[in-house]
Amino acid sequence: MSIDVEWARGELSRFLELTELYRPPDPPGMLVFSTRKSNRGKPADIISSAHVVEQILDRVLPDWRTEIPADGNQRINRWYQHREAAQRADAALQRDAEIRERLGDTAPRLSAASLHPWVWSAARALWRDGHFREAVTAAARKVNRETQNKVGRREVTETALFQSVFSKDDPKPGQPRLRLMTDDGSDTFRSVQRGAAAFAEGCYAGIRNPNSHEDGLPELPQHEALEQLAAFSVLARWVDTAALAT
Template sequence: MSIDIAWARAELSSFLKLTELYAPQTPHGMVMNSSRRSTRGGAEEVVASAQVVEQILDRVLPRWRAEVPDGDNKRVNRWCQHREAAQRADAALLRDAEVHERLGDNAPQLSASTMHRWVWDGARSLWHSGHFREAVTAAARKVNAETQNKVGRRDASETALFQSVFSKDAPRAGQPRLRLRPDDGSDTFRSVQRGAAAFAEGCYAALRNPNSHEDGLPELPEHQALEQLAAFSVLARWVEEAAQLPGQD
């Protein structure tokens, strides 16, 4: 689902107005020598707005907490980092369509937040902190765990688990099967099951294992990590949507 640009910009604009500093007027007849300034909005109103704005920033500028300066100005206005990030995000939203048209072929964009919930739930926190390789590993673990939950198994995991659940063989005691399409005895059915098992093995052997077991690997570029998340998203969707044949006692 693409972002509602008009809504997001309105929320950012509202937040910027609420967090603007001003000098309160001195009550009539009183003399006050103070440089203290306050935000336009009250504390509760600003915090409520920030809750929404942070989610917009996470979507538009995923690394804003690390990349937007959070320096001495915070002693004057605790929202200084949020305000600069909001201004950057507003500019990005305003010119996003123009930039894509001018610099690229306007191809569809891949967003991690639109992937299967198992994948994004597993990856989200690490992704936002820029740990892309670890985020892919966490997503792989989440898909494995949810698959184990679906078929009620703890004795097998990852490649062995998926080879078992996607096997073309009939279910056995303690070995349920997942069917991506009805078993009509056709070559298509056999091809789909074999392909799903091979795809799952590839995800864990070629993506998850190197990410987890090889020390000193450089950080994955974000676009490559997105591609790897997409692979696990495909697998997660197959598992969730597959019909389950319970193991025979």
């Protein structure tokens, strides 16, 4: 679903107005010597606006919490980081299409928020804090749990689970299957099921296991972590849309 640019820019503009600093006027008949400034908006209004704005920022600038410095200037204005992010997001919403066209970068972009909900809901909090490797591991665990829920099995997990559910064999008592297409006995059916099982094994053996079991690994670069999340998103979508055969 695309962003309602006009609405989003309106919310950003309102937040920037509420969090603008100004020097309150002196009380009548008094002269106050102070450099203290306050936000124009009431605290309750700012917090309410920030709740919406943070979600806009997460869509437009997914890495704003880690890329925009929060220390130092927040002593002057608590909402400094949010304000800078809001200003950048507004520029992005207003001119992103123009910039990409002028600079020749018209390649499609992958947004973490567009990944399968199982994946992004599990990864989101860790991702926002810059823990990309842990975010991928959390997504892998979530896909595993949801697959167990769909087939009603708890005694088997990860690679063994997916080998079973994507097996080309007929279902057995206690061993249901997930069918990505109708079992018509064709080579295509067998290829699809075999490929899904192999893909799932690659995700867990090649991504999930190293991320979880190797101590001292450096943090994943963000773009690599996003690619890994995308792999689990593909697997999650296959499981979610597959027909359950019992």
